[in-house]
Amino acid sequence: xxxxxVFFGAGAIGGSVGAWVAEQYENVWFLDQGEVARAIKEKGIxxxxxxxxxxxxxxxxxxxxxxxxxxxxxVIVVCVKTYSLDKVCQIIKSEVKGNPTIVALQNGIxxxxxxxxxxxxxxxxxxxxxxxxxxxxxIGYQKKGALIFGTNNDATKPEMNEIAGIFSLGVETHxxxxxxxxxHTKMIINLTNSLTTLIGLNFVEIPNxxxxxxxxxxxxxxxxxxxxxxxxxxxxxxxxxxxxxMKLGCKLPFFLSKGIFEKNVKKMVISSMAQDVLQRKGQATxxxxxxxxxxxxxxxxxxxxxYNKAVYEMCRREFAKPDFKPVSVEAVYAEVKKY
Numbered sequence: 001x002x003x004x005x006v007f008f009g010a011g012a013i014g015g016s017v018g019a020w021v022a023e024q025y026e027n028v029w030f031l032d033q034g035e036v037a038r039a040i041k042e043k044g045i046x047x048x049x050x051x052x053x054x055x056x057x058x059x060x061x062x063x064x065x066x067x068x069x070x071x072x073x074x075v076i077v078v079c080v081k082t083y084s085l086d087k088v089c090q091i092i093k094s095e096v097k098g099n100p101t102i103v104a105l106q107n108g109i110x111x112x113x114x115x116x117x118x119x120x121x122x123x124x125x126x127x128x129x130x131x132x133x134x135x136x137x138x139i140g141y142q143k144k145g146a147l148i149f150g151t152n153n154d155a156t157k158p159e160m161n162e163i164a165g166i167f168s169l170g171v172e173t174h175x176x177x178x179x180x181x182x183x184h185t186k187m188i189i190n191l192t193n194s195l196t197t198l199i200g201l202n203f204v205e206i207p208n209x210x211x212x213x214x215x216x217x218x219x220x221x222x223x224x225x226x227x228x229x230x231x232x233x234x235x236x237x238x239x240x241x242x243x244x245x246m247k248l249g250c251k252l253p254f255f256l257s258k259g260i261f262e263k264n265v266k267k268m269v270i271s272s273m274a275q276d277v278l279q280r281k282g283q284a285t286x287x288x289x290x291x292x293x294x295x296x297x298x299x300x301x302x303x304x305x306x307y308n309k310a311v312y313e314m315c316r317r318e319f320a321k322p323d324f325k326p327v328s329v330e331a332v333y334a335e336v337k338k339y
Contacts (some may be wrong), residue, residue, distance in 0.1 A: 002025075002026070002027045002312050003027065003074040003075050003162075003163070003166065004027050004029070004070060004072060004073045004074050004075070005021070005025070005027060005028045005029070005073070005074065005075040005076075005166070006029045006030070006031060006064070006067065006070050006073045006075070006076050006077065007028065007029070007030045007031070007077045008031050008067070008076055008077065008078050008079060008080065008088060008092070009031075009032060009078065009079035009080040009088075010030055010032045010036055010045065010079065010137070011036075011079060011080075011133065011272075012131035012132050012133050012139050012141075012272065012275075013079060013105055013114075013127055013131055013272075014077065014079025014080075014105060015047075015079075015133075015137060015139050016045075016047050016131050016139045016141055017038055017077070017079075017105070017167070017170075017171060018030060018045065018061070018077070018079075019044075019045035019046075019047050019057075019059045019139075020040040020047070020144065020145075020170035021063065021166065021167055021169065021170040021171065022045075022059055022061045022062075022170070023057075023059045023170055024169035024170045024257050025166055025169050025170065026135070028061065028062065029061075029062045029063065029069075029070050029073075030045075030061050030062065030063045030064070031062050031064050031065075031066070031067060031070075032238060033276075035136050036122075036136050036137065037063065037065070038136075039135075039136035040061060040063050040136040040137055041063050043058070043137055044058050044059050044060040044061055044137070044140045045058070045059050045137050045139065046058040046059075046139065047059075047060055047135060047139045047141060048138075048139075048140055048141075049079045049140075049141060049142075049143075049144070050140055050141065050142050050269075053140070053158065056138075066095065067091060067095035067096055070096070071095060071096055071097045072096075072097060072098070072245060073096055073100050074100060074101065075100060075101045075102075075103060075163060076092055076096065076100050076101070076326060077103040077105065078092075078102055078103065078104050078105065078106075078115075078129070079105045080106075080282070081106065081272070081276075081286060082106045082107070082108060082111055082114075082286055082289045083284045083285070083286070083289075084284075085106065085111055085115070086113050086114050089114065089115060089118040089119070089140070090118070091115070091216070092118070092119075093118050093119075098121070099119070099120070099121060100121070101119075101122070101123060101126055101156070101159055101163065102115055102119045102121065102122045102123070103123045103125055103149075103163065104122060104123070104124050104125060105125050105127065105250075106189055107127075107186065107187065107286055107289070107290060108183070108190070108286065108289040108290050108293060109180075109183055109184075109272050109289075109293060110289040110293070111124065112124065112152065112183075112190040116152075120153065121153065121155075121156045121159065122151060122262075123149050123150070123151050123156065123158065123159075123160045124149070124151065124152075124179060124183070124262065125147050125148065125150075126147070126148040126150070126183060126186050126237070127146055127147060127178065127186070127235055128145060128146045128147065128148065128186075128238045128239060128240070129141055129142055129143050129144065129239070130142045130269050130271075131269075132269050132270050133275070134260075134277070140262070140269075142239075142267065142269065143239060144172070145171040145172040145173070146169055146172035146173065146174060146238055147164075147167060147170070147171060147172070147173040147174070148173075148174050148175070148176055148182050149163070149164045149167075149173060149174065149175045149176070150175065150176045150177070150178070150179030150182060150183075151179065152179065154241075157175075159174060160175060166232040168291050174290075176231050176235075178233075180231045180232060181232050181234070181235040182235040182237070184227045184230070184232040184235075184283045185227070185234055185235040185237055186224035186234075186235075186237055186240075187223070187227070187232070187290055187293070187294065187310050188220055188224055188227060188243075188294075189220075189237065189240050190286075190290050191220060191222060191290065191291060191294060191308065192216055192219055192268075193222045193271035193272070193273040193274070193286075193290070194273060194287055194290070194291045194311050194312065194315045195215055195216060195219055195311050195332070196216075196268060196271060196274065197273045197274040197277050197315070198270060198311065198314060198315050198318060198322075198326065198327060198328060198332060199212070199320075199328070199329055199332065200278065201265075201268060201328050202268070202269075202270055202274070203274075203278055203326060204326050206269060206329060208328075208329050208330065209254070209258070209261075209262070210254045211329045211330065211333055212257075212329050213249075213254055213257070213261050214333070215307065215311075215329055215332055215333060215336070217246065217249040217261075218248040218307040219307045219308060219311060220241075220246045220248070220249075220250070221247055221250035222298075222303075222304075222305045222306075222307050222308050223291060223294055223308065224243040224246055224247070225303055225305075226294055226297050226298045226301065226303045226305060226308070227294075227297070229297075229298075229301040229302075229303045230297050230300070230301055231294050241249075241264075243280025244330050249261065254275055255270060272286070272289065273285050273286060276328075277319055277324060278324075285319060287312070287315050287316065287319065291308065291311065291315065292312060294308055295309055295312050305339075306336050306337075306339035307336055307339050309336075310332065310335040310336040310339055311332065311336075313335070314327070314331075314335050
């Protein structure tokens with residue numbers, strides 16, 4: 001009998017991964033709420049490759065209004081942000097029978113603390129692509145995958161391999177024994193989401209490109225130094241710069257690196273943090289579980305991190321404002337100099 005899979009949450013990542021899997025695998029169900037739930041029922045899920053919206057693919061999918069309708073689910077793919085994770089785990093625990101396998105799609109490491117409090121079969125997923133929502137259930141993506149599965153429980157590995165095989169029907173999916181390395185390498189990439197949200201990239205003009213590059217590249221390079229000091233090793237994440245490239249980007253003068261810098265900036269889509277802060281006008285973000293975690297690592301291992309500390313503290317202050325407006329790169333750099 002095929003495994004029954006429920007996608008809990010259909011944002012940019014959950015919606016795109018779920019649509020790709022559902023297109024090739026029949027026993028997939030979706031649960032969300034509000035206008036997202038209505039859009040899934042009425043229109044299905046539409047995904048398109050960046051710059052190819054005219055070739056968008058729409059997949060009609062099966063939906064449920066409550067997990068109790070799929071109480072016999074074998075696999076729950078949890079696609080909510082970390083700040084909603086504890087509440088969602090409680091819902092799953094109360095409404096799903098037996099011992100489902102949880103596939104966790106959150107950024108960062110905090111999900112490895114929260115989910116095992118409720119479930120013993122957990123697969124963590126590192127996402128190797130960017131996606132965004134144009135409107136409910138219309139999702140753009142830069143490339144299709146890949147996904148990296150890992151688990152901290154050896155007994156879960158056979159099932160992880162089976163589920164990875166199912167996901168591979170719709171999107172490139174791999175497994176790894178180096179889960180922590182993969183998670184921390186991806187976190188370094190995610191660090192820049194805070195800065196680009198803070199300065200309003202893709203929402204306002206950023207004239208001072210030299211200072212923009214200085215902030216962005218130092219934020220990432222510091223991240224590599226912090227993660228290495230904590231004992232983690234680089235993990236190859238497809239489509240993302242290596243730690244050596246990050247170091248070069250930080251050290252090379254602007255006139256030598258301008259071309260590649262501007263090329264990479266053009267690739268930056270609106271991050272999930274920017275969607276939370278600038279589009280949905282919410283104050284709940286992944287700031288603490290990503291940037292806050294890295295700053296705490298820096299303190300623990302005595303690594304100087306003026307860029308990360310300044311950006312983190314400034315984001316905490318500015319994002320908390322009900323009328324948040326992007327700040328200038330000059331204002332951010334002035335904060336850096338305080339450290």
